Amino acid sequence: MDITVESVVFLIFGVLTLGSALLMVTARNLFHGALYLMASLFGVAGLFVLLAAPFLAGVQVVVYIGAIAILIIFAIMLTPQVTAMRGIRTTQWPLAVAVAVIFFALLVSVATPLMGELGVDDFAADFTQENPPDVPADSLVRLGETLVDPQGFMLPFEVASVLLMAALIGAALLVWPEGKAPTPPAEAGDD
Amino acid sequence: MSLNEWIFIGLFFALSWTLPAVPIVLGKILAPRRPNPVKQQVYECGVETYGDTRVQFHAQYYVFALVFLLFDVELVFLFPWAVAYNQLGLFALFEMAVFIFLLVVALVYTWRKGALTWA
């Protein structure tokens, strides 16, 4: 395997993803953990670009970093006394690491033969200038077409909308305790 | 090939940090530095601070973020549809209309239940 620009970039993004993930789970400060999460997700977006899927990279940033990570930060803020929780330490971390390793082994054992079935015989997806992937140039148009094609993914597409609708209704129910209206907060220095 | 275009973006990302950093560093060098306890106190309308500085906020923020997340996902589906639109038939429009309609129904429900009012 030769050193190409792509492999260097892959290394950078790989380290970014895994390193940020490691920093995130060991962070003392919850907010820092959220920021490391964003960095890790951004690394994944970079990996998508390397896999010739720029649309997915954009989606990753817009949805994961721009919405989900922010939601997580809001959830962190909702936690009472969040600053009093500096230094969350658990004595069970060896067990947690063991579970993670087992889970990883399971994933690899399932995914590897699956990759073989899908026809991927070489894990080094080194797309370069000289060796471009056989992704059609109008992949976005094709994606749009298959999304609405009745023989394509139309049904999952509409079901996804039902799922989103359910989530939205769930959100409405979150703030609707029986009979009680949300009370305005008393904020100093406001209006 | 698309990767070539992205190199520019990558470089941009990596290097554009320097552009605002230079004035800031310049500021650090040129500006006076006379810290004293009064100046370094956290601002609270001119009075001494009291109470924990991290406030708890109400769940309404979370609901808005959640609603935004759901619409964000919907927007993501709209993108490939919009790009491919010229090649699709009228049927595609109706499918998308159904998709959007379901979400609008949910939005109206949320609205009626009062979850969208900023308390």
Next chain:
Amino acid sequence: MTELLQDIGLSHGLAVLIAKTVGVFVVGIFGLLWTLVGIWIERKLAGRFQDRLGPNRVGPFGLIQTVADTVKILLKEDLMPTGVDRWVFNLAPIVSVVSVILIWAVVPFSGSWIGTDLNIGVLYLVAVGAFGTVAILMAGWGSNNKFALLSAFRSVAQLISYEVPMVLALLVPVLLSGSMSTQTIVQEQHIMYLFAVPLTVLIFLTSGQAETGRGPFDLLEAESELVSGFHIEYSGMKFGMFYVAEFLHAFTIGVLTAILFMGGWRGPFAEDVPLLGFVYLMIKSLVAYVVLIWVRMTLPRLRIDQLLDFNWKFLVPLSLVNLLVVAFVWKVVPDTDQISNLGDAIVPTLVLLVVNIAMIAVVGAILRERGRRERQRIEARMTAAKPAAAGD
């Protein structure tokens, strides 16, 4: 232009790398330097709107005012209040500026001058906006100040809310031109989309104004209320960077309007003389930018609940309906997928224009109805309270 300037003997890869690096700095520095001019324009215009002169002492017509201000900010002490989270606090202004400059990478300055023509250009614009939101959260949290934090949350709530109608408005040019690439959208505009979908332009400008936290949506920096919001604790050049980011973001919305709706660099002879295309783009962006300043100087400030209501109960449904109606008309008018010159584009444009005017009329009627009902409600409450009121 920025490509392949130096195949002088360096290997191809290295030459491309160097050319691109130079391109990065050219675009970035241009963006930042333009700030100096743009802030002057804004202050002069703001002054005129408020029946005063604006800066006119420093240099002819006050042109060097911004430079003087920059020097002043450089020399201010950089206070770091106790308890701030150093890394987060210091990174926030940098992330804020970077998130705006990154947009300029996909701006087509002319037929051949563009940073890089990503095929997901519009999605890239949305993605970069997400970074701005993160910067605000970092600033609010890192300041160790409850007002900054509160203001940061409100600001983020406002930003993410208005992102929905903005992206929905962005989708219309994508739909009409069949591509997300900014250069393609410009090239497909044989007639400006402004004339075809004015309602969409209005939606985009409104949500863009809210996204930059200016104009009637500037609750978060209301000096009399939350005292400059999430950048309370910032001083010196870091504050300067936030200011630059905000201003540049506003101008960038103007540039995006020009690209997506006003035909970008297109104009007479622009295909042959790239510099002319650049000039046209700047003129069009300035027009859009002046409109934004005009709105900012004219309308009173909205409260946070009015702001969010306006978004979720009016703008979002409106932009969804707008998108669907435009899509429907586009399909109904024949041959819209083969527009290749001005002549082909006239009929669809006219049809869309008529439909848009109809929609605007309907929206106006709805708004008037709501306004009337609101007024009646308030009057009813006032007359009911009057007998019981003991002095007002």
